[in-house]
Amino acid sequence: MSETPEQSAPLLRLERVRVEFGRLVAVHDVSFELAGACLLGLIGPNGAGKTTLLRAIAGLQPLACGRVAVTGEDINPQAYHLKRLVGFTPDTPPVYEGLTVREFLKFIGKAYDLDRSELDDRIAFWLDQVWLTEKADQKLKTLSRGMRQRIGIARTMLPNPQVILLDEPAAGLDPAGRVQFRQLLCNLREQGKALIVSSHILADMNEYCSHIAIMAQGQIVQFGTVTEVAAGSDGERCRYSMLLAEHVAGLADLFADIPDLTAVAINGERVTIEYSQDRQKVAALIAQLVRRNVPIAAFWPHRADLEEAYLRAGIRQVD
Amino acid sequence: MGTLLGPDNALAWSQFRLKGGPRNLLSVLALYIAIIGGLILISTRMDPSSVPQILATWTMILLGLQAGILLLLAPSVIRNAVRKDIDTGMIESHRLMPMTGVTAVVGYLTGPTVQAISLSAATFCLGLGTAATGGYRIVDWVGVNLVLGLFAACVWVVCVLLSVLGKNAFGVVIGVLFLVATGGGAVASLFPGVTILAGPVLGGSIFGIVAGGATVSGIHLISLCLQLMIAGLCFLAAARRYCRDDVPAFGRLLGMALVLAWVLASICGMSSASSLTIFPSMPTTEMTDYRLVASILAGIIVAFVPLAAAVLAEGRWRRRRTLNDPALEPHPIAPVLIVLLASATLLLMPLALASFNTTQSPLPNATLLTAALFVTVTALLQARYLLGMLYRLGFAPTFCIAIWVVLTWGVPPLLDLMWTATERGSEARDALLLPTWSPAGLLLASLDTNHTNWISGPLVQTLTTATLAAVYHVTNRSKAHTPS
Numbered sequence: 001m002s003e004t005p006e007q008s009a010p011l012l013r014l015e016r017v018r019v020e021f022g023r024l025v026a027v028h029d030v031s032f033e034l035a036g037a038c039l040l041g042l043i044g045p046n047g048a049g050k051t052t053l054l055r056a057i058a059g060l061q062p063l064a065c066g067r068v069a070v071t072g073e074d075i076n077p078q079a080y081h082l083k084r085l086v087g088f089t090p091d092t093p094p095v096y097e098g099l100t101v102r103e104f105l106k107f108i109g110k111a112y113d114l115d116r117s118e119l120d121d122r123i124a125f126w127l128d129q130v131w132l133t134e135k136a137d138q139k140l141k142t143l144s145r146g147m148r149q150r151i152g153i154a155r156t157m158l159p160n161p162q163v164i165l166l167d168e169p170a171a172g173l174d175p176a177g178r179v180q181f182r183q184l185l186c187n188l189r190e191q192g193k194a195l196i197v198s199s200h201i202l203a204d205m206n207e208y209c210s211h212i213a214i215m216a217q218g219q220i221v222q223f224g225t226v227t228e229v230a231a232g233s234d235g236e237r238c239r240y241s242m243l244l245a246e247h248v249a250g251l252a253d254l255f256a257d258i259p260d261l262t263a264v265a266i267n268g269e270r271v272t273i274e275y276s277q278d279r280q281k282v283a284a285l286i287a288q289l290v291r292r293n294v295p296i297a298a299f300w301p302h303r304a305d306l307e308e309a310y311l312r313a314g315i316r317q318v319d
Numbered sequence: 320m321g322t323l324l325g326p327d328n329a330l331a332w333s334q335f336r337l338k339g340g341p342r343n344l345l346s347v348l349a350l351y352i353a354i355i356g357g358l359i360l361i362s363t364r365m366d367p368s369s370v371p372q373i374l375a376t377w378t379m380i381l382l383g384l385q386a387g388i389l390l391l392l393a394p395s396v397i398r399n400a401v402r403k404d405i406d407t408g409m410i411e412s413h414r415l416m417p418m419t420g421v422t423a424v425v426g427y428l429t430g431p432t433v434q435a436i437s438l439s440a441a442t443f444c445l446g447l448g449t450a451a452t453g454g455y456r457i458v459d460w461v462g463v464n465l466v467l468g469l470f471a472a473c474v475w476v477v478c479v480l481l482s483v484l485g486k487n488a489f490g491v492v493i494g495v496l497f498l499v500a501t502g503g504g505a506v507a508s509l510f511p512g513v514t515i516l517a518g519p520v521l522g523g524s525i526f527g528i529v530a531g532g533a534t535v536s537g538i539h540l541i542s543l544c545l546q547l548m549i550a551g552l553c554f555l556a557a558a559r560r561y562c563r564d565d566v567p568a569f570g571r572l573l574g575m576a577l578v579l580a581w582v583l584a585s586i587c588g589m590s591s592a593s594s595l596t597i598f599p600s601m602p603t604t605e606m607t608d609y610r611l612v613a614s615i616l617a618g619i620i621v622a623f624v625p626l627a628a629a630v631l632a633e634g635r636w637r638r639r640r641t642l643n644d645p646a647l648e649p650h651p652i653a654p655v656l657i658v659l660l661a662s663a664t665l666l667l668m669p670l671a672l673a674s675f676n677t678t679q680s681p682l683p684n685a686t687l688l689t690a691a692l693f694v695t696v697t698a699l700l701q702a703r704y705l706l707g708m709l710y711r712l713g714f715a716p717t718f719c720i721a722i723w724v725v726l727t728w729g730v731p732p733l734l735d736l737m738w739t740a741t742e743r744g745s746e747a748r749d750a751l752l753l754p755t756w757s758p759a760g761l762l763l764a765s766l767d768t769n770h771t772n773w774i775s776g777p778l779v780q781t782l783t784t785a786t787l788a789a790v791y792h793v794t795n796r797s798k799a800h801t802p803s
Contacts, residue, residue: 023713065643067646074646083416083417086415090408092408093412094412107329107332110328112416
């Protein structure tokens, strides 16, 4: 993952990370690197090992094998200086319900030894960022799930970590909150932080992720930039749709004669095919089809779509 | 890494806030002083002619209250705070923070207990007044509160450890303490190590001091040193466990230190047996041998702690090696080394008693020393192989080891008893000497210098160890897997 120009040395490096629960291998030899200003979207069915992987990176889950390194140093329970660099928000962030929002964040600030003179300003800033300024003096037990989710995000961001891990962060947010959250993620990315976000809302991830990893049964089955993953496994092919002026008989046989072309669906005048992304090749294909009397009224490429890529990966739901 | 003491300890600060903060603290304190002070005042007004006696009684009541606050209220508050953080998942949030285990344990000790500490301070001040006018010596009141306070601090540390360990650990220890305290001290008297550690409260010794029947003596100082040593180890274990729940609280080194602490406490307890007349029925001189045997057997159980840690660490290391772990660390301390070290440490008990050579602790014979060495090595080796298999299979080791101990230590003497009851085959029974098949029976048999025909015991124990070792190695070759 070193395509983006602004990337430098990897902030996060995973080498053959394996997590076992007894005989169950929850995460199976996962390796990748993540540089600053990268936002990796982690997708996969329930039980694929996404949360376990995030917990392993955060140092909460013991590894059966492998290593997780932040800024080149291995994470371990005694590496307290590295803990400042990694922030993790679980899907249901735990809070002290008896404290007010401000008290809770003050507790976090004290635990991270944040400068007392600027702690109040930082708390105010993050309360504003997660739209909870008005709730600052309310007890946490009075807040809704979505608000607690936002507090969890503020708790993670308060110490200004460089590697940010978010597990289903948008699950409890309302539509407006989701839009603001997307903006927040983009801002963090622009600040050069490395982020990993696990989510089932693929449409959102299409917008804010730079990279995507599809997980299934503890393994990463696809990994790459959003465009690569959405386009297909090899990153060189793309789907196209054609609208024909009239129905053409024997179209499937005609397509079968053309090398590298795969017919995905033929529904009357509407046809979907898979072919190379190379523009020259596409132009040649169109010319060839026209020569063979295929009345093409319209021809357009499919927009890279994560949902389609995810379904194409043929991942089964884990029971 | 967080400040250790005061409001800058994040955990202490948050726990104090969760308990209602300064407002709640002041109101509870004021209410407590008003109620107790009011009751003292009313009781003296009701019978002005016997004010010194009434205040003397109040001093004892206040001491009882003090013990209740420090040994019941505060530990329950600590337990609730720790358990709640674990049950709600807050402990994982803590583990993400750059906060050391030591800072966290200090936070749990000082944060939720502020109220209890304040009530204790108020009780102490009220007691100063009642003791002075009730005819007691102020120095005794201060001394007793000091003994009780330090003992309570050690109890709090143990309480944090037990709470971190699990929901049931607290109940198990309460059960054990109940067992120790019952039977007129018969059980406690078998374990001088426990007796000396619990000295300040068992049998009402601190109450005796206030009442003028006793004084703060050297034995209290020894007891205090041992308490602090055990509490120190428990503190480090709690801090370790707080940071990671996938590792045993007592690792190999900390576990070995615990074994050493147990040996020291037992030696001190046995050598100070005459000073430890905590229970009226507690025998002193004639039970030294039995105490030694009981302490060695308890020591073997304590030695299971570092042994289990060593076996687990070795199993994980082997698993990592099998997986070609890129972060493979050097080979951990071999469990056999722990077996040898623990056995040597436990052997210090009979050796130390022999060197004292007092009338209370007669010189242990060579047979006893040999038997003690044999029993500790075989029992620990058996546990080593059993633990290795249990970890590999993913079974709960504590329960299985407890069953194994009951079977191998308790069943042979029980079978012998049943055989005796049938009054048949007495010659075969004498030849087999079933009780010596158990480590406890073998140690007891070694005390009887006239009895030399107990070869069957060592033979059976050696065979059991060899069988377990063979099964362990055969299954280890066929399948190399340990839980993560």
